Amino acid sequence: MPGVSVFGAQWGDEGKGRFVDFLASEADVVVRYQGGNNAGHTIIVDGVTYTLHLLPAGLLYEGKLCVIGNGVVVDPGSLISEIELVKSKGLSVDALMISDRAHMVMPYHKLLDGISEDNAGEAQIGTTKRGIGPCYTDKAARLGLRMCDLLSDNFGSKLRSVLAQKNEILTKIYGQPPLDADSMIDEFAEYRDKLRPYICDTVRVCYDLFKSGKKMLFEGAQGMLLDIDFGTYPYVTSSHPTAGGISIGTGLPPCAVTEVVGVVKSYTTRVGKGPFVTELHDEIGERIRQKGHEYGATTGRPRRCGWLDLVIVGFAVRTSGMTSIALSRMDTLGGFDKVQVCVAYEIDGKLTRDYPASLEQLAKAKPVYKEFEGWSDDISHVRRYEDLPKSAREYIEFIESETETPVDMIGVGPERSECVVRRKYFE
Numbered sequence: 001m002p003g004v005s006v007f008g009a010q011w012g013d014e015g016k017g018r019f020v021d022f023l024a025s026e027a028d029v030v031v032r033y034q035g036g037n038n039a040g041h042t043i044i045v046d047g048v049t050y051t052l053h054l055l056p057a058g059l060l061y062e063g064k065l066c067v068i069g070n071g072v073v074v075d076p077g078s079l080i081s082e083i084e085l086v087k088s089k090g091l092s093v094d095a096l097m098i099s100d101r102a103h104m105v106m107p108y109h110k111l112l113d114g115i116s117e118d119n120a121g122e123a124q125i126g127t128t129k130r131g132i133g134p135c136y137t138d139k140a141a142r143l144g145l146r147m148c149d150l151l152s153d154n155f156g157s158k159l160r161s162v163l164a165q166k167n168e169i170l171t172k173i174y175g176q177p178p179l180d181a182d183s184m185i186d187e188f189a190e191y192r193d194k195l196r197p198y199i200c201d202t203v204r205v206c207y208d209l210f211k212s213g214k215k216m217l218f219e220g221a222q223g224m225l226l227d228i229d230f231g232t233y234p235y236v237t238s239s240h241p242t243a244g245g246i247s248i249g250t251g252l253p254p255c256a257v258t259e260v261v262g263v264v265k266s267y268t269t270r271v272g273k274g275p276f277v278t279e280l281h282d283e284i285g286e287r288i289r290q291k292g293h294e295y296g297a298t299t300g301r302p303r304r305c306g307w308l309d310l311v312i313v314g315f316a317v318r319t320s321g322m323t324s325i326a327l328s329r330m331d332t333l334g335g336f337d338k339v340q341v342c343v344a345y346e347i348d349g350k351l352t353r354d355y356p357a358s359l360e361q362l363a364k365a366k367p368v369y370k371e372f373e374g375w376s377d378d379i380s381h382v383r384r385y386e387d388l389p390k391s392a393r394e395y396i397e398f399i400e401s402e403t404e405t406p407v408d409m410i411g412v413g414p415e416r417s418e419c420v421v422r423r424k425y426f427e
């Protein structure tokens, strides 16, 4: 039975939510495996917009199992608010499961994320300030508190011991007042009561679902160039959005993933700092931003915009073993006379199609473009590939031949139904 992974093949915000939503209709279970509420997946159904930060997109369908895996970092207060919001819109969260191994984003993580960013000057990363980096740091430093700790009688003493260390940093390094352990313990006791019904051993649950042949969908957050290993380090997030993150973030064997769908926006965007070779600082970049409402779903920050960069997509194909491309926002890119696609970088007079590790090399990289005729922006009614304008098909077929990966889904508008689908994933 296929295990389908949907992940972002650029810097996040590729429009994964709508493809996950589409595929979730056919899956038995939807699993998140990394990131936290730094993500923002927007799904529009019958004119109603749902922006999910931590909850898997499967919740929009009655009865789908939804798993928050061990690789996700969970801010309990924010998750509870999201659960309440979703319930107020008439949706059920009865099928939600949260890994007892998932680490919790604590109040000091958020505080330290904000303070260290504000103090970083030129070295700012432009994080979402949701405490994601500090939480993963504590996980690696073996100082983290997990969901199973929340349920334990020893939670108070564990928290006190970690908080003593964090208060040293807050007071001595940053000159901040210390955080109060008692009130934090009370706050988390409330979270425990609300989250207890959902916390379980999702490693066992996922394995049993996999063994019994259930259709599993893995929902990635952020994008491959924000991956801590393959991204534009240090301008990255602290987890593994690439398909390789699934095994570690769920406990499933790698063979549980049989299809890897990379979501590629038909142009490129990035939020926060860091290199961006095809960034447009002109009126075309501004036009894409306005037309595509390119403002962060989590932070509201304007996104940087530029042409599609196939050097990035090629890197995503290789590092995640992409078997399929879901191309989003072909409607947004419509209406331009000409569109450009970057096929290589020129660095010190040499051409390369490999994405450099070094920021210095990236700073020198000049995009080598191939130009295409534009197409009409009135394509939201199109449901069959053959009905797309010829120039749009030429653009798509070029992406396929350059990346050696089929473009199987094409977003032509924001609504759930506004999509061209060329194959089935869950047979």
Ligand code: IMP
Binding pocket: 011, 012, 013, 038, 039, 040, 125, 126, 127, 128, 129, 130, 131, 132, 133, 221, 222, 226, 235, 236, 237, 238, 271, 272, 273
């Ligand atoms: P953090 O994940 O909050 O630590 O932020 C690290 C970097 O990842 C920053 O550049 C953020 O703007 C970026 N980032 C984090 N989550 C997302 C996302 O969901 N979409 C796009 N960029 C993101």
